[in-house]
Amino acid sequence: MMLLGHLLLLFGSFSFALGAFVGINIGTDLSTLPSPEQVVAILRSHRITHVRLFDADNHLLSALSDTEIEVMVSVTNEEVLRIGQSPSAAAFWINKNVAAFVPATNITAIAVGSEVLSTIPNAAPVLVPAMKNLHKALVAASLNYPVKVSTPMSMDIIPKPFPPSTATFNSSWNSTVSEILNFLRTTNSFFMLNAYPYYGYVQTNGIFPIEYALFQPLTPVKQIVDPNTLFHYDSMFDAMVDATYNSISAYNNLVIPIVVTETGWPGAGGANERDATVENAETFNNNLIKRVLNNSGPPSQPTVPINTYIYELFNEDNKPDPPSEKSYGVYFSNGSSVYTFSMDTLGDNMAKNASGGFCVARKGANKSSLQDGLNWACGPGQANCSAVQPGQPCYMPDTVENHASYAYNDYYQRMRSVGGTCDFSGTAVTTMVDPSYGSCIFTGSTNSSIGGMVTPSLGPEGPPGNISPGQVPDIWYLFLGAVVLLLV
Numbered sequence: 001m002m003l004l005g006h007l008l009l010l011f012g013s014f015s016f017a018l019g020a021f022v023g024i025n026i027g028t029d030l031s032t033l034p035s036p037e038q039v040v041a042i043l044r045s046h047r048i049t050h051v052r053l054f055d056a057d058n059h060l061l062s063a064l065s066d067t068e069i070e071v072m073v074s075v076t077n078e079e080v081l082r083i084g085q086s087p088s089a090a091a092f093w094i095n096k097n098v099a100a101f102v103p104a105t106n107i108t109a110i111a112v113g114s115e116v117l118s119t120i121p122n123a124a125p126v127l128v129p130a131m132k133n134l135h136k137a138l139v140a141a142s143l144n145y146p147v148k149v150s151t152p153m154s155m156d157i158i159p160k161p162f163p164p165s166t167a168t169f170n171s172s173w174n175s176t177v178s179e180i181l182n183f184l185r186t187t188n189s190f191f192m193l194n195a196y197p198y199y200g201y202v203q204t205n206g207i208f209p210i211e212y213a214l215f216q217p218l219t220p221v222k223q224i225v226d227p228n229t230l231f232h233y234d235s236m237f238d239a240m241v242d243a244t245y246n247s248i249s250a251y252n253n254l255v256i257p258i259v260v261t262e263t264g265w266p267g268a269g270g271a272n273e274r275d276a277t278v279e280n281a282e283t284f285n286n287n288l289i290k291r292v293l294n295n296s297g298p299p300s301q302p303t304v305p306i307n308t309y310i311y312e313l314f315n316e317d318n319k320p321d322p323p324s325e326k327s328y329g330v331y332f333s334n335g336s337s338v339y340t341f342s343m344d345t346l347g348d349n350m351a352k353n354a355s356g357g358f359c360v361a362r363k364g365a366n367k368s369s370l371q372d373g374l375n376w377a378c379g380p381g382q383a384n385c386s387a388v389q390p391g392q393p394c395y396m397p398d399t400v401e402n403h404a405s406y407a408y409n410d411y412y413q414r415m416r417s418v419g420g421t422c423d424f425s426g427t428a429v430t431t432m433v434d435p436s437y438g439s440c441i442f443t444g445s446t447n448s449s450i451g452g453m454v455t456p457s458l459g460p461e462g463p464p465g466n467i468s469p470g471q472v473p474d475i476w477y478l479f480l481g482a483v484v485l486l487l488v
């Protein structure tokens with residue numbers, strides 16, 4: 001039994017490492033924020049599988065239900081103090097923002113605060129207590145296994161990140177960092193890192209070639225090599241992650257998997273931000289996706305993939321200056337991408353040959369509302385409902401849910417491109433899983449003659465939801481003395 005327990009534990013901690021993912025941060029500081037349902041439609045149409053919220057907006061969490069999108073929620077910096085001081089505040093937070101939504105909404109992590117040590121150092125003493133209180137509340141709700149607790153750290157707490165082999169956390173934070181790492185280790189959680197090569201590049205004034213920051217090939221005379229390990233660094237992103245692995249390993253040789261909770265490149269900037277261009281943002285984000293999805297880790301941890309959340313979904317025009325702060329978004333609020341950009345290349349199973357999603361009856365939806373939706377779809381909606389007639393392939397099981405699913409989906413596949421939505425008074429949800437079974441082939445299935453459209457059609461903009469400040473990336477100071485440009 002003991003052995004089995006250990007094996008399960010090992011498997012548990014390593015299952016994390018199978019197949020890297022790229023997710024996206026959803027900041028909401030926009031003047032025209034789409035409704036939660038529209039945000040989710042945009043995520044689905046671009047086949048985004050993982051998101052991080054900067055808070056725990058209950059409307060968005062509810063819209064994310066039954067979507068298979070994995071969700072990281074956040075405790076805001078304003079909430080950390082109260083939760084760190086009060087186990088009951090932590091329990092209340094977990095009940096309201098996590099327990100109330102799982103499993104329909106797949107919440108898998110809680111980010112406690114944002115760059116607390118570098119932005120609000122006075123709150124450092126309550127950070128670990130807050131993490132512990134939240135974890136205890138998860139244990140009480142039997143949610144500690146599926147939901148991990150951690151805290152995003154800025155590269156600012158690693159004063160000299162290059163060369164990675166000699167990087168260490170700022171020793172002022174020695175005891176707090178030690179407590180955090182122990183917590184992450186004992187709870188089988190992961191280290192959350194915000195790493196912006198944009199700042200690493202800009203702040204070093206041309207010491208590093210821009211190709212290094214943008215994951216572009218380096219000429220033989222510009223290879224970046226760590227003089228101690230002789231590891232070659234193809235990208236600053238890899239070097240930042242390795243600097244963090246090395247800083248962690250100074251604590252009893254710990255290896256705690258790193259997830260990059262934020263990285264990105266601004267598509268526009270002010271007069272003194274000339275590298276903040278659409279071209280560079282396009283290059284960075286597309287190359288980042290390729291880099292992460294190749295599944296390899298950084299040179300010091302080659303087998304641990306670098307799961308990463310891009311910063312961010314939309315430009316947040318309400319953010320304060322500098323202008324680059326408002327320009328990290330990869331999609332406009334109407335869902336079209338700011339530049340050629342695709343997360344469809346995700347190695348995830350759901351991206352495969354799907355037509356862009358199916359529309360089915362929501363589990364547990366009110367039967368009489370479903371019947372109304374079914375009648376509407378097959379009537380005014382002009383769905384082809386012949387397959388759910390007696391004797392036809394989709395008649396059995398003869399339930400209103402099943403028939404509504406078929407009709408809703410047929411309507412959705414035909415009408416999506418001209419504005420048809422998957423809603424039906426809230427009784428419908430989209431799914432990436434092909435609902436076809438046996439000889440009942442749903443419209444839009446790869447086996448069906450009728451293909452689907454991918455572009456979401458959004459109605460008028462909804463009212464802005466809860467606005468919460470997103471993350472402000474911090475400036476990364478790089479000490480130049482250790483840079484090695486090997487001249488071959």
Ligand SMILES: *[C@@H]1O[C@H](CO)[C@@H](O)[C@H](O)[C@H]1NC(C)=O
Pocket residue numbers: 068070103106108
């Ligand atoms: C939630 O995500 C986890 C991690 O990928 C996965 O194992 C689990 O099956 C998902 N749960 C649901 C209900 O989709």
Ligand SMILES: *[C@@H]1O[C@H](CO)[C@@H](O)[C@H](O)[C@H]1NC(C)=O
Pocket residue numbers: 121159170171172173
């Ligand atoms: C380390 O952190 C302390 C406290 O925030 C700060 O005063 C100091 O400048 C930092 N050291 C370096 C080298 O960044």
Ligand SMILES: *[C@@H]1O[C@H](CO)[C@@H](O)[C@H](O)[C@H]1NC(C)=O
Pocket residue numbers: 171174175250251
């Ligand atoms: C933490 O600080 C103590 C005392 O300043 C030092 O001896 C120790 O090596 C530090 N630990 C790490 C991992 O830096």
Ligand SMILES: *[C@@H]1O[C@H](CO)[C@@H](O)[C@H](O)[C@H]1NC(C)=O
Pocket residue numbers: 234235238291294296
């Ligand atoms: C994956 O990316 C790393 C870092 O750029 C690179 O060293 C490695 O060769 C790549 N692996 C494959 C299989 O492309």
Ligand SMILES: *[C@@H]1O[C@H](CO)[C@@H](O)[C@H](O)[C@H]1NC(C)=O
Pocket residue numbers: 332333334335336
């Ligand atoms: C979406 O919005 C952007 C920016 O406002 C605009 O340039 C683009 O044409 C819009 N796309 C569609 C399909 O409406």
Ligand SMILES: *[C@@H]1O[C@H](CO)[C@@H](O)[C@H](O)[C@H]1NC(C)=O
Pocket residue numbers: 352353
């Ligand atoms: C999707 O299916 C078509 C036709 O069966 C095939 O040509 C194409 O390669 C498939 N695409 C992917 C991404 O599997």
Ligand SMILES: *[C@@H]1O[C@H](CO)[C@@H](O)[C@H](O)[C@H]1NC(C)=O
Pocket residue numbers: 366367368369
């Ligand atoms: C379903 O909706 C109808 C009409 O909105 C309502 O009268 C009925 O009480 C609801 N049934 C259930 C079980 O909620």
Ligand SMILES: *[C@@H]1O[C@H](CO)[C@@H](O)[C@H](O)[C@H]1NC(C)=O
Pocket residue numbers: 384385386387
């Ligand atoms: C309706 O669907 C059936 C198959 O379920 C098909 O045979 C028929 O041609 C379709 N009718 C129209 C008008 O598309």
Ligand SMILES: *[C@@H]1O[C@H](CO)[C@@H](O)[C@H](O)[C@H]1NC(C)=O
Pocket residue numbers: 434436437438441445447
């Ligand atoms: C689609 O067709 C293939 C080959 O005929 C079959 O193996 C597969 O199960 C079908 N898929 C569905 C969803 O019916």
